[in-house]
Amino acid sequence: MLNLLNQHRTIRKYTEQVIAPELLDELLTTAFRASNTGNMQAYSVVVTTDPDIKQQLSPAHFNQPMIKQAPVVLTFCADYNLFSKWCEQRQAEPGYDNFQSFMATAIDTLLAAQTFCIAAESVGLGICYLGTTTYNAQEIIEALKLPKLVVPVTTITLGYPADIPEQTDRLPLEAIVHRETYKNFTPTDIDRIYAEKESSDFYKQFVAENKKETLPQVFTDVRYTKKNNEFFSEKFLEALKMQGFLK
Amino acid sequence: MLNLLNQHRTIRKYTEQVIAPELLDELLTTAFRASNTGNMQAYSVVVTTDPDIKQQLSPAHFNQPMIKQAPVVLTFCADYNLFSKWCEQRQAEPGYDNFQSFMATAIDTLLAAQTFCIAAESVGLGICYLGTTTYNAQEIIEALKLPKLVVPVTTITLGYPADIPEQTDRLPLEAIVHRETYKNFTPTDIDRIYAEKESSDFYKQFVAENKKETLPQVFTDVRYTKKNNEFFSEKFLEALKMQGFLK
Numbered sequence: 032m033l034n035l036l037n038q039h040r041t042i043r044k045y046t047e048q049v050i051a052p053e054l055l056d057e058l059l060t061t062a063f064r065a066s067n068t069g070n071m072q073a074y075s076v077v078v079t080t081d082p083d084i085k086q087q088l089s090p091a092h093f094n095q096p097m098i099k100q101a102p103v104v105l106t107f108c109a110d111y112n113l114f115s116k117w118c119e120q121r122q123a124e125p126g127y128d129n130f131q132s133f134m135a136t137a138i139d140t141l142l143a144a145q146t147f148c149i150a151a152e153s154v155g156l157g158i159c160y161l162g163t164t165t166y167n168a169q170e171i172i173e174a175l176k177l178p179k180l181v182v183p184v185t186t187i188t189l190g191y192p193a194d195i196p197e198q199t200d201r202l203p204l205e206a207i208v209h210r211e212t213y214k215n216f217t218p219t220d221i222d223r224i225y226a227e228k229e230s231s232d233f234y235k236q237f238v239a240e241n242k243k244e245t246l247p248q249v250f251t252d253v254r255y256t257k258k259n260n261e262f263f264s265e266k267f268l269e270a271l272k273m274q275g276f277l278k
Numbered sequence: 279m280l281n282l283l284n285q286h287r288t289i290r291k292y293t294e295q296v297i298a299p300e301l302l303d304e305l306l307t308t309a310f311r312a313s314n315t316g317n318m319q320a321y322s323v324v325v326t327t328d329p330d331i332k333q334q335l336s337p338a339h340f341n342q343p344m345i346k347q348a349p350v351v352l353t354f355c356a357d358y359n360l361f362s363k364w365c366e367q368r369q370a371e372p373g374y375d376n377f378q379s380f381m382a383t384a385i386d387t388l389l390a391a392q393t394f395c396i397a398a399e400s401v402g403l404g405i406c407y408l409g410t411t412t413y414n415a416q417e418i419i420e421a422l423k424l425p426k427l428v429v430p431v432t433t434i435t436l437g438y439p440a441d442i443p444e445q446t447d448r449l450p451l452e453a454i455v456h457r458e459t460y461k462n463f464t465p466t467d468i469d470r471i472y473a474e475k476e477s478s479d480f481y482k483q484f485v486a487e488n489k490k491e492t493l494p495q496v497f498t499d500v501r502y503t504k505k506n507n508e509f510f511s512e513k514f515l516e517a518l519k520m521q522g523f524l525k
Binding site: 032033035036037039041056057058059060061063064065066068069070071072074075076077078079080081084112113114116117118120121122123124125126127129130131132134135137138141142144145146148149150153154158159160162165166174175176177178181184185198199200201202204206207208209210211212213215216218221222224225244245246247248250251252254255256257258260261263264267268 | 279280282283284286288303304305306307308310311312313315316317318319321322323324325326327328331359360361363364365367368369370371372373374376377378379381382384385388389391392393395396397400401405406407409412413421422423424425428431432445446447448449451453454455456457458459460462463465468469471472491492493494495497498499501502503504505507508510511514515
């Protein structure tokens, strides 16, 4: 089992092989065994296979080819719609139109999503997470007809792997794990933590291709710029307001 | 593997058995193989075993006994501190002090947390998620000395199970899974979806013990009230501002 988790790769190219609907339902059933707040199960998953609807989703994901190429696209949503409707139908006044409720259900949504991915990988499927979901939530809400109190949190493309890419590197444990309390980093710590990454041929080429001097500059100036992050922050906050999770 | 995931239970009581530090590090290493945005690994885990520090964390988690009883408490944090420091040390201007960056790293944090939990369960350990983390983030920030751009997202208590409780129920798939696009629910759908839950002896007793008439009223009036949700919404938004993720 640890071996399966340790072998994880993001799969962006899929074969033509169809995923059996019974298998997909079995994996979803397994995903919903994950822990969730108060057993409210305040999440939903929109399973999209129809080429027309994938086409409508595609621009929200900046036309990344996985959306159209993957046999199945799963949009995992924080969802207090069903639970609130149940409350109203049973003489209870729901109070889940707020940011804390969004956070709680977003957490539950992601635990279910990751459990789904691990379940899928255990039967030979491959997955890719799309971070564009929180960039263009409004467009996804429109394409999938999501009602109030439903916000997409992440999207997974799913299929049988057409090839198995190399594994990406990871930082040493000392970069991530703090013992007892948080120990902040000295400049020497930072040099040591990033030394292996910065000295690798892969990243040297990556920096050169992006015409930058240092690896972090590729992130700040090209891939995840302050300007874009701020633009998409406003956009996602607006989506939370539009769906009723934020005043 | 599906069997392991399908057998998941939240474990709130632990034996005295110590967790070998090498095993814990192996599980953490496995957790960080999970997918993450741009391979930035913008998260951290504070591993707390010291009784004094657990004591300081305890009120933030409403003194739930797992914090003191579990041999290990893991606080999973969205963390752009290290990455931003690296940027600054390499002539790059970080732009991760915004809500979109928080969401992206919170998502990555939760995928790592759930992978950790599954890895832990695969070697016979038991876990409990504490939703109180986003209620009292400020107090946790203080107890664990978290710097700016670090926000706790979830907490896991970990240990060898002292007993294996019954599994909790789950809603039928039709409550969660939507085909192609979102299909909203009719009153008849809602009655059908919740019928099994509402007719179970367990929940009938739960409603009676809480002196309520319907099951949703236990949630809205006792467990997750509008008043508390709104109070903790403001508190978490304040923590995001304090740590620099929100203007």
